[in-house]
Amino acid sequence: MTGIKRVAVAGAGRIGLPIVLELHKTGYQVTVLTRDTAHLMKIPSDIDIKQVDYDSDSSLTEALKGQDALISTVAMSAISNQPRMIDAAIAAEVKVFVPAEYTVNSRDALAQAQPMMSSVVGIQKYLATKEDQITWFVINCGALLEFVFDHPVLLDFDNRKATLWDGGEGAISLSNFGLLARAVTAVLKSPTRVHNHRLMVHGGTITQNRALEIAKEYSAQPWTAEHADSQAAYSASMKSLSDGSASTLEQLMGAMLTAYNSASFGRCDCHFESAYTEPDNAWLGVAKILPCRDRGSYKDQSHGELAW
16 A cells, blocks of 8 residues: 555544644645534644535545545544445545544444444444455544543543442543544554554553542542442343333433443443553554543643543
8 A cells, every 4th residue: 555645534523623633733635524614613724625515425525536545533423424435435546444433442342232332333344345445444542531521431520420330440441632633643654554453542541440539639529439230230221222111312322321331341241341451552653641640630631621
């Protein structure tokens, strides 16, 4: 494969913008694909911006002509629409495609069994049918610090509550937007080094107990903790999803999140590798960001969102 010089990034939101800026800083010729140019902010003037219709094959194909790689950073709600993007990339003779899958070890069979992962697994299966036409790989970066504060995954920051699975010593890999952007930029220099269509990179790992210690140390308000059995919780959540007792959107999301968290942090038979033991940081040249020793460091790594 010849060198990658021209990179298109689909979307320039919370994840996409740092990737766009890092690619630009490193010297790639960057093109941003967007539905609405009016909402773009902080894009350097020498970056090409193309307004596209993601529901149109011809619009996508035309926008991707001349590009060497396509990095998808679309929102979770648009994950299932990526096959059209993949087909357009192939039609435009793009060499490399990276789907929007910046999450846990999504090539792990047990992780793939999680209800929350169904859409990304579907994209992987679709890409597998096209791998003779385009090089592809996912970038698994664990939980992004900027998103950890949005949902009760590691801890419930909104309610200052911790659900500690099987003792709380389960760990998870963490990254932030900046580290992910550096990993994307680095891997495009040597895309053929990626094994099994998966790049694993992280800023470090942290257990629930350690996260709770930090939260208690620096929070002005008290925290509560409860212990939970991962096997029982996982079984109950999956049952509610299969028998229809989780019927409202809130119930469905709650059941899927409980299943995900118990399998991620617990020791149940559904546990998947949520804390990477052999990440690709070294050959990428991407330094870790954890452990941080003080509150200011954690706040820096989360882009200022550490407000407990």
